Amino acid sequence: MPTSQPEASGPSEDRATPDDLLHARTGTEVSPEDIVLASGKDITPRNLEWAKRKLAAEGPSALDKLLP
Template sequence: MSTPQPDASRPSGAGADEDRVTPDGLLHARTGTDVSPEDLVLAAGRDVTEANLEWARRKLADEGPAALDKLLP
């Protein structure tokens, strides 16, 4: 009895890996720009509401841009 191959449904051949690989430039939390409260709210998986924006403003005031780095892998 053989075991199913987890990648059996994925396309094979030239270019198949390129379709699944995230470009390195998209993997970084910041690109040298300022972190906005909206960025922090979205990275935390929260809805953009006034209460969540206020939470993000306080967190950014306390921790600076590193607050975003702490939320993202």
């Protein structure tokens, strides 16, 4: 039995996704733990201190810079 394929309404356009659609921050406060986890590191006192410094320097956008 053939599977149905959605019909293309026209030529597909390869466009980059706008940056504001790629990031998923919900508007809540960004914590040092969020920064550590987004960087792929374990939550340790040393990594939390690094994350606190990063947040102080870059603000909540520090999280956006770490997310794909």
